[in-house]
Amino acid sequence: MIKGHGDDAYTYEQKMVSDFSSNICVPTHQHRELMAHLASRPELLSHYPEPEPWSLERKLAEHLGIDPTCVIVTSGATDAIYLVAQTFRLKPVIPAPTFNEYEDACRMYGPTKAGTAVWLCNPNNPTGHVYNHRQIELMMKQHDLAIVDQSYEGYTSSFVAHPRWACLQPNLLQIHSMTKTYGVPGLRLGFITAPPRLAETLRRRLRPWAVSALAVEAGKYLLEHSRELRCQPDLAEARRLRSLLDHLDGISVRPTMTNFMLCHIERPDLTALQLKDYLAARHGMLIRDASNFQGLTPQHFRVAAQTPLEDDALATAITQFLNLQP
Numbered sequence: 001m002i003k004g005h006g007d008d009a010y011t012y013e014q015k016m017v018s019d020f021s022s023n024i025c026v027p028t029h030q031h032r033e034l035m036a037h038l039a040s041r042p043e044l045l046s047h048y049p050e051p052e053p054w055s056l057e058r059k060l061a062e063h064l065g066i067d068p069t070c071v072i073v074t075s076g077a078t079d080a081i082y083l084v085a086q087t088f089r090l091k092p093v094i095p096a097p098t099f100n101e102y103e104d105a106c107r108m109y110g111p112t113k114a115g116t117a118v119w120l121c122n123p124n125n126p127t128g129h130v131y132n133h134r135q136i137e138l139m140m141k142q143h144d145l146a147i148v149d150q151s152y153e154g155y156t157s158s159f160v161a162h163p164r165w166a167c168l169q170p171n172l173l174q175i176h177s178m179t180k181t182y183g184v185p186g187l188r189l190g191f192i193t194a195p196p197r198l199a200e201t202l203r204r205r206l207r208p209w210a211v212s213a214l215a216v217e218a219g220k221y222l223l224e225h226s227r228e229l230r231c232q233p234d235l236a237e238a239r240r241l242r243s244l245l246d247h248l249d250g251i252s253v254r255p256t257m258t259n260f261m262l263c264h265i266e267r268p269d270l271t272a273l274q275l276k277d278y279l280a281a282r283h284g285m286l287i288r289d290a291s292n293f294q295g296l297t298p299q300h301f302r303v304a305a306q307t308p309l310e311d312d313a314l315a316t317a318i319t320q321f322l323n324l325q326p
Contacts (some may be wrong), residue, residue: 008268008286016254017284018310020303023125023152023260024180024233031184032230037221052206056219069196070167072203075161075211077151077177077190081100083207084147084173084192085109087205090117093143097262102149104292114146122160124154126290126302129157140171145258151177153189155258159194163193170195182222183231187215233259238305242265243305244315250322260292264297267325272301275321283317290292296318 007207008021040042053073061068074080077099085105086094092106092279093116100117118139119247122131131148140146153160153176166174178189189211192202222229238259245263254262271287279285288302 004129006272012280012286014280014284016280016286018306018313019278019286019288020306020310020314023155023302024151024183024185024257025155025233025259025304026183031229033225034184034221038218041217042106042294043214045216047213049127049207049209049211049216052203053211053216055217056216057191061221063226064163064193064207066164066167066193067196070163070193071197072194072199072206073211073216074190074318075215076179076188077175079188079210080175080190080192081105082108083202083205084175088145089113089180090115090145092116093118094294095120095165097126097292099149099294100293102147102171117145118143119147121149121151123156123158123258125152125264126260126288126293126296126300127254128156128258128261129254130156130160133153133159133161136172140169143171145171145173147173147175149175151175151180154181154230155260158257159234167195175309178219178222181231182229184218184222187218189219190217193226215245224311230234231294234248234305235259237308240308241303241305241311241314244311245318248315248319248322251318260302262296262302263301265299267302267322268299269297269324270325272277273298273301275301275318277320279314279317282320283313285314285317 013097020251057071058068061071074083081101082105088111089109089112091111094102098121120131150160164173166172175195176191179185189262242253242256242261245251250266252264252266275288276287277286288298290300292296
């Protein structure tokens with residue numbers, strides 16, 4: 001597991017007033033209804049959960065219009081990543097930059113079988129790029145297994161394949177994140193969609209009672225109230241923030257199709273860590289130092305759009321940082 005993910009305000013003594021470091025959009029309702037529902041079920045704490053969360057898998061399958069044999073619920077999308085790496089142990093092909101846990105999981109469970117597996121994050125973290133249908137089909141033909149992590153599928157208006165597609169393909173696995181779809185990172189709730197043959201292979205590696213009873217109950221509640229509880233990132237505001245930062249003298253920003261974006265400081269004498277520490281200490285703002293993504297440099301950082309007021313303040317603070325440098 002790498003160190004240096006976003007949402008690491010605990011590493012600073014200062015109180016943060018704006019968090020640009022986490023990709024997860026914050027729901028406006030703050031989950032009061034979900035918390036009240038879980039508080040009404042105290043009996044869940046005194047009983048073991050289901051050995052495998054079958055009831056939530058059936059609920060997800062019904063919600064998605066697919067067969068329950070195609071769905072495997074996990075303790076977050078990262079748990080799914082490690083489960084897939086442990087189960088198939090194929091030589092990984094990982095386009096960079098992308099989420100580092102793919103490489104870490106494949107390193108932990110080194111390849112022992114012939115063949116290759118391509119790992120795609122779609123939309124991609126940290127760039128915000130979205131692979132199109134044709135690109136994924138091509139990679140499925142080129143590799144024995146294609147693993148497509150769609151954790152941010154709800155954070156883009158671009159086309160991202162429906163889970164039923166994975167059920168119909170011989171060598172495709174999709175990873176999904178209820179954490180991100182509903183803004184509940186503390187719950188650790190994800191799932192895999194796959195054709196029944198591959199899903200059954202994965203099931204044989206599952207740990208019993210890996211998903212808590214509270215997480216299962218929360219997952220059911222979120223699905224029942226999906227329309228009103230799903231996160232809805234403001235993509236128009238993300239486009240405005242990208243334009244705002246890209247026009248700063250000394251900052252460049254890659255095009256993005258989601259609410260977060262990869263930025264670069266165009267001065268080799270400055271680093272993203274210096275900018276991060278300055279913003280935290282002087283402005284109570286948290287950004288993601290992206291230098292630990294494979295293929296990136298000490299000058300790369302990632303931000304996710306917040307409110308217009310916060311985004312304007314970020315642009316002003318970065319300008320101040322640049323102007324302070326000799």
